[in-house]
Each structure stands twice: as C-alpha cells, then as structure tokens.
Amino acid sequence: MIAFISSLLLGACNDGESAAAGAPASAKPANTDFVVLGMGCFWGAEKRMSALPGVIDVESGYANGDGDASYEAVLAREKALRSGKGAGRNHAEVVKVFFDPARTDLEKVLIQFWENHDPTQGDRQGNDIGSNYRSAIYTRNDAQQTLAVQTRDRYQRALSAKGLGKITTDIAPLRNYTAAEDYHQDYLRKNPNGYCGLGGTGVKYQQAQAGASSIQTAQTVLAKAPPLDGKTLNFARQLVVFEADDCAYCRQFKAAVLDHWQSPVAVVRTLSTSAPTGWTLEKSLFATPTIVLFEQGREVSRYTGFNGESARFWQWLGYRLLTPEQQKIAFEQGTERPFTGSNLDEKRPGTFVDPVSGAALFRTDSKFESGTGWPSFFNPLPGAITLHEDVSMGMRRVEVRSASSGIHLGHVFDDGPPPTHKRYCINGNVLRFVPDAGKPAR
Structure with missing residues (x-):
C-alpha cells in the first residue's frame, strides 16, 4: 500500500516557487532557528520545505556520517558499504531548514517533514535506495530532540490507523554537517523538469489541538510558585527540575528517573519559573520539564523535555560529571589500558x-x-x-x-x-x- 501511494506521488514536486528558495544568507533575521532533515534526495526536500510559510532558507547538505562529505565521496562510500567492503555510517542527504520563530514554529516544520515523504522505508526513498537516502531528523538541542520524538509518535499513530508500517526515521543530535556543492543548491528552481523522487504516504498529521505545540510551554503551564531558597541547596553542584502542575512529561520523568534517584548529585523539584534565590539562570524557561544543572550557583547546562529516553538524560548528566577518559569509556565504548584503571585492587566489603x-x-x-x-x-x-x-x-x-x-x-x-x-x-x-x-x- 505504501509503495502504491508513493508511486502516485512520485515526482509531484511541481509546486509554485517559494520566496524561501534561494534566499540570501543576509536576509535571515537575527533570531533565525534551524533544524536538519533527511527526506531522501535533497533536491525535492529543498523545494518542499521551502514552500512552508516562515521558512526563509533551505540548504542542501550531508550530515551525521563518517569520512569525507561530498557527493562523490557519499556515493562511493555507499557502494562500498553495500558490497561489504566498507565500514561505519554514510552521510545522509539532508536539508538545513532555516525558519523564523516569529512566523512559524518547529512543530509546523516537522509536520511538513512528516507529510511530504515516506518515513517508513528505511534506507531508501522511492526509487532512491541507500543509507544516504534515509529519513532523518538531526537536532541541535534537547528541546528539538524531544519535539522530534513526540511528533514521530503522533504521526506513527496516524500511520498505524491507516494500516501503514513503522517509522524508521533516524532521530539524533546533529554531530556533523557539510553544505552540498553549489550545483545542488536550489536544483529544481534552476532545473524545473529535474528529477524529484519525493512522495508522501498521503496520511495527514493529527495535531493534539489546532495550532498547539506538542511541547508544554513554561510561560502558560507553570504554577505561580515562589523560587527555591538558594541557601538551602548544594551551592557546589545542584540539579533543579522545573515542573508544572499538569505536565504529563514531568510525571513521566519522575517515574522513570527521580523515583529511583541514587546519583551523587543533589536534586530538587520546583513549580517556580525562577532560579533559586541568589542563583542565576542563563535564559528563561520555555518548556517542562526542564532540568538545570547549577554549579557555584550558576546554570552550566540544561536538559529540556522528556519522552521516556532515560539513557539520553544520563548521557547529558554524565558529560558534566565524568572526566574525558571516563566519557570515552562510558559513551564511546572505549577501554582503559590494563592495570591502569581504578578499583583493580579494591577488596573491602x-x-x-x-x-x-x-x-x-x-x-x-x-x-x-x-x-x-x-x-x-x-x-x-x-x-x-x-x-x-x-x-x-x-x-x-x-x-x-x-x-x-x-x-x-x-x-x-x-x-x-x-x-x-x-x-x-x-x-x-x-x-x-x-x-x-x-x-x-x-
């Protein structure tokens, strides 16, 4: 059924020209945000995402792979991987979507993403086959990651209701990005009859409430509560979980993480939107839960949102607690040299x-x-x-x-x-x- 729908939509990229296509970098407002998306061949993805009001520029590129990032290198690496002569992960063809938060929001961008390609096909999109054509959302912060997962789960329910398959979209932090060669930029604007190869499932994304975001905004749901007294907390290192009265994600975080808390870091919960008295937040809160790590009374890092991915939370905290040598072992599957590590001779009960x-x-x-x-x-x-x-x-x-x-x-x-x-x-x-x-x- 998916292939049938895709075949109907294949090549349906003859949309009207968008003002976003080819927008010069100088046109971007100072508060421009961006997200990196993989929808198969970046030619069609660029045109589709440019059509969304509030998107001010779309750039084709390569992301989240190993080795060189050029068109020739990506094709060569994919050929090697498919023949069993290569290793690692190839780059995905992606688009970097710049948008004006005053005119649109990330959820609308992601709705355009979900509806305008088939995210169930694994390492392919239509007739384009290979891991470089994978569906992907590569995020630049925890809030983007949380919303990406939330919108995926909501779109999965819509797909399942229509009898369609499981979403295979790769959702991960953006670890590298390289802009594609000039001739790939605005390709379908310069070549109106060029190959597009982009098709959706025909299933509409169902929003929780018309015009509402999936992520709870701190300004609207946090209770009016007094700030915590900074003098009663651990000034050297303290975690503060900013919550809301009616916040499902806060309850989920409490059940999955806080109810089993044994970490050496002190943690406290609050319904206030303000830093503990005498302490400093780097920026205002915009979603719940937001977990902020304070050191010496100042914010040093924050983790926004929670959708059940406990390992991502612990990795965030681990990068603040562990030494570089420990991080390499814990998060990169490293190994210490024999007879050099701690606890080798520890025999006490x-x-x-x-x-x-x-x-x-x-x-x-x-x-x-x-x-x-x-x-x-x-x-x-x-x-x-x-x-x-x-x-x-x-x-x-x-x-x-x-x-x-x-x-x-x-x-x-x-x-x-x-x-x-x-x-x-x-x-x-x-x-x-x-x-x-x-x-x-x-």
Missing part, C-alpha cells in the same frame, strides 16, 4: 556503583583476581546490567552496560570461576566504590 546514576552494579564478594588487568566479577547484582552483541574490532563479544544509565562498562566472557563460570571484565574507571557502613572510604 562494599558495592561498586554506576558513577552517573549511582545504581548498584557489583558487590565485592563477587570480585575475583583474573590477572587480566581489569576488575573482574563472576556475578552482577540482579537487574543491574544489560547485555548486547558487540561485533566491533573484528570480534564477536558480549557488551555489558549499566541498566540504569546505559553507559558502557565492559564485556562478559565464559572463562570465570564457579558458580557462574562468567567473567564480567569491567573498566574500573567507570565504577565508583561505596564501602559498607562502618568501613572507611579512601
């Missing part, structure tokens, strides 16, 4: 915990001397870890992650002692040791 979430992982009585140079355990605490297939570095291994935060811990092997005969080989630098009560810390 106690618990080894996740350094970000504070959740318990292993007990000392399951630790043994493996001679490998990494802390080794024959048994984790119940529910503490998750296991994942790892085929990196030309090997087939089983990766160990923290169940609470999702950080990488190490790998598990089948050469351990009884009774489990397992060896959980863990990077000591991503373990924090908590001695049992009455035992001195060091």
Whole structure:
C-alpha cells in the first residue's frame, strides 16, 4: 500500500516557487532557528520545505556520517558499504531548514517533514535506495530532540490507523554537517523538469489541538510558585527540575528517573519559573520539564523535555560529571589500558556503583583476581546490567552496560570461576566504590 501511494506521488514536486528558495544568507533575521532533515534526495526536500510559510532558507547538505562529505565521496562510500567492503555510517542527504520563530514554529516544520515523504522505508526513498537516502531528523538541542520524538509518535499513530508500517526515521543530535556543492543548491528552481523522487504516504498529521505545540510551554503551564531558597541547596553542584502542575512529561520523568534517584548529585523539584534565590539562570524557561544543572550557583547546562529516553538524560548528566577518559569509556565504548584503571585492587566489603546514576552494579564478594588487568566479577547484582552483541574490532563479544544509565562498562566472557563460570571484565574507571557502613572510604 505504501509503495502504491508513493508511486502516485512520485515526482509531484511541481509546486509554485517559494520566496524561501534561494534566499540570501543576509536576509535571515537575527533570531533565525534551524533544524536538519533527511527526506531522501535533497533536491525535492529543498523545494518542499521551502514552500512552508516562515521558512526563509533551505540548504542542501550531508550530515551525521563518517569520512569525507561530498557527493562523490557519499556515493562511493555507499557502494562500498553495500558490497561489504566498507565500514561505519554514510552521510545522509539532508536539508538545513532555516525558519523564523516569529512566523512559524518547529512543530509546523516537522509536520511538513512528516507529510511530504515516506518515513517508513528505511534506507531508501522511492526509487532512491541507500543509507544516504534515509529519513532523518538531526537536532541541535534537547528541546528539538524531544519535539522530534513526540511528533514521530503522533504521526506513527496516524500511520498505524491507516494500516501503514513503522517509522524508521533516524532521530539524533546533529554531530556533523557539510553544505552540498553549489550545483545542488536550489536544483529544481534552476532545473524545473529535474528529477524529484519525493512522495508522501498521503496520511495527514493529527495535531493534539489546532495550532498547539506538542511541547508544554513554561510561560502558560507553570504554577505561580515562589523560587527555591538558594541557601538551602548544594551551592557546589545542584540539579533543579522545573515542573508544572499538569505536565504529563514531568510525571513521566519522575517515574522513570527521580523515583529511583541514587546519583551523587543533589536534586530538587520546583513549580517556580525562577532560579533559586541568589542563583542565576542563563535564559528563561520555555518548556517542562526542564532540568538545570547549577554549579557555584550558576546554570552550566540544561536538559529540556522528556519522552521516556532515560539513557539520553544520563548521557547529558554524565558529560558534566565524568572526566574525558571516563566519557570515552562510558559513551564511546572505549577501554582503559590494563592495570591502569581504578578499583583493580579494591577488596573491602562494599558495592561498586554506576558513577552517573549511582545504581548498584557489583558487590565485592563477587570480585575475583583474573590477572587480566581489569576488575573482574563472576556475578552482577540482579537487574543491574544489560547485555548486547558487540561485533566491533573484528570480534564477536558480549557488551555489558549499566541498566540504569546505559553507559558502557565492559564485556562478559565464559572463562570465570564457579558458580557462574562468567567473567564480567569491567573498566574500573567507570565504577565508583561505596564501602559498607562502618568501613572507611579512601
């Protein structure tokens, strides 16, 4: 059914010219926002997104891949990947959509995105096949990421009601972007009969309320509450969760994260829109929940919105708590050199915990001397870890992650002692040791 609808819409890009197409950079207002979108071939995507009122410029480019970013390089890399001679992730053909927040908002931009291509086709769009043609939303902040996921879920319900398939859109933070070559810019304006190859599903996006955004705005839903007293909080490092009385996402964050809070960072909730007294917010709040990390009474980072993706929250916090060496292990699947990490010789009774979430992982009585140079355990605490297939570095291994935060811990092997005969080989630098009560810390 999807292919049939797409075939009807294929090439239906002969829209009227838009003022946004080819708009010079100097025409952009100072408060211009942007988001990066992949809808298959960027020629048609550029024309479709330019047609939305409030969009002031659309630029074709390449994003979120590895290696060189040029048209020839992307095609060559895709050919290598498809023949099994390449590795990594290819760049996607994307458009960078610049819009004026005073005339339109991100949700309207995303509605145009969802309705004007088929986000269920995986690594293809119409007749264009390859990972470089994948559907994608690459975001520049947490608020964009949250709204992208929310609109995806809403559009999925509309697609499912029509019997269509699962959305495959890649939604992730923008990690790299390169503008495409000049001849790709405004291609269909310069070549009106050029190939478009862009088709939608024919399913309309259903908004929660006409003209309303999916994200709750702090100015309208936060209760009038007095600010927290800064003198009662941890001046060195404190998390403040700004919430609203009637906020489903706040309740979801509380249930998924706060109700199980064991992190070493102090956390407090508030219905106020203001910073704690004597403290400073970098900018006003615009959505709930907003989780702000204060250090020395000043905002140093914030996480806006929550849609159940706990691992993304812990990664945000982890980048503030962990050293660069720890970050490389936790979030890039790195490995410390043997005999160099922490906790290798720790034998006191106690618990080894996740350094970000504070959740318990292993007990000392399951630790043994493996001679490998990494802390080794024959048994984790119940529910503490998750296991994942790892085929990196030309090997087939089983990766160990923290169940609470999702950080990488190490790998598990089948050469351990009884009774489990397992060896959980863990990077000591991503373990924090908590001695049992009455035992001195060091």
